[in-house]
Amino acid sequence: MKKIILFLLILFSSCNKEKVKETPGKILKEIPQEASYFKQIKSNDVKLAEPVYGDWLFSHKEKCQTFEQYFRSKHIVPTTDANIIYIRPIGNFNSLQKKQIQLTNEYLEIYFQLKTKTLAPISNNVVPNSARRMTAEGHEQLLAGYLLNDILKEEKPLNRIASMGLSELDLYPKPEWNYVFGLASYRDKVGVSSIYRLQDGELTSENFNLCLSRLLKISSHEIGHMFGLHHCINANCVMNGTNSMEETDMHSIRLCSVCQRKLNSCIPYDNKKRLSDLEKYFKKNDLIDGFDLMKKDIEIIQ
Incomplete structure (x- = not known):
């Protein structure tokens, strides 16, 4: 039986075309100069x-989305009426899981520099x-589309x-299908993800940081799509597409x-x-890989 892995969405855009096709009579936004910060890092x-x-x-021959293509694309931008990211927990979470949700809230607020709130x-x-259904292995599953369309979109x-x-x-x-890590409607700016398979069976103090890192990567990746970012093939990046948890672990959180x-x-x-x-x-939460990456960027811009 087939498996879906991590919001399988193939996004097509051309890396070879630095210019966006112009529409007669349409005035295109002027591309801003690349700031020294981005050149340095x-x-x-x-x-x-x-x-x-x-x-x-290997199986998805994606082309990159250039900065010029992104800048001239239609995507959401914060306004006075739309500027808060929300997390909606669904289910009965234990104390360690609640802590991960709290830390994810803190992270997304820093990552996007936008107010982030966790709802009840x-x-x-x-x-x-x-x-809903029971699997052959004996655990319960929820229909992702129901959560997305009948609850979150409403x-x-x-x-x-x-x-x-x-x-x-x-x-x-x-x-x-066997399972899915999550599902999203980028048009509606709403997504749902499961923490079930991020925990390697059970969330413990021993695997807490690894599982937290996975959750931070997936959350920032999917919300990044909501802001119009396509999959990245420019470098090892949190916006890289992924086919498995092993590949997610190998990808950068940066x-x-x-x-x-x-x-x-x-x-x-x-x-x-x-x-x-x-x-x-990253330092406060002992996420060493993330801390080292940020430290390297800080050192190079000083």
């Missing part, structure tokens, strides 16, 4: 290795029997710019210089402040 970008069988890029959890009981929290549901239980997208420039053109935050905030977050 570019030297810390790590080139992607040649894909091998099982890797995302929704009970699994809101999902009807027709949208919610209209104040000043929402993007919303991510986090399910305690495993998810499936349709009867013939946005490459090109993707940082895209995001900053959408959300005009202070890059140095964001970098410093991220370094402090």
Whole structure:
């Protein structure tokens, strides 16, 4: 039986065409000069290795989205009426899981430099029997599409710019599929993800940091898509496509210089402040890989 892995969305754009096709009579936005910050941190970008069988890029021949293409594309931007990212927990979470959700909230607020709020959890009981099932292994799954379309899309929290549901239980997208890590509607700026398979069976103090790193990568990746970022093939980057948990673990938690420039053109935050905030977050939470990456960027811009 087939498996869906991590919001399988193939995004097509051409890396070879630096110019966006112009429409007669349409005035295109002027491309801003690349700031020195992005030029400096570019030297810390790590080139992607040649894909091998099982890797995302081995089976998905994606082309890159240039900064010019992103800048002139239609994507959401924060406004006075839409400037808050929301997390909606779904299920019954234990103390360690609640801590991970809290830390994810803190991280997303730093990462996007936008106010982020966690709403009260929704009970699994809101999902009807027709949208849930038991697996052969004996654990329960919820229909991802029901959570997305019948619950999350219907919610209209104040000043929402993007919303991510986090399910305690495993998810499936349709009867013939085994499972899915999550599902999203980028048009509606809403997604739902499951923490079930991020935990290697059970979340413990021993695997807490590894599982937290996975959750931070997946959450920032999917919300990044909501802000119009395509999959990255420029460097090892949190916006890389992924085919497995093993590949997710190998990918960087850092946005490459090109993707940082895209995001900053959408959300005009202070890059140095964001970098410093991220370094402090990773240090406080003993996420060594993330801390080392931020430290390298800080050193190169000083």
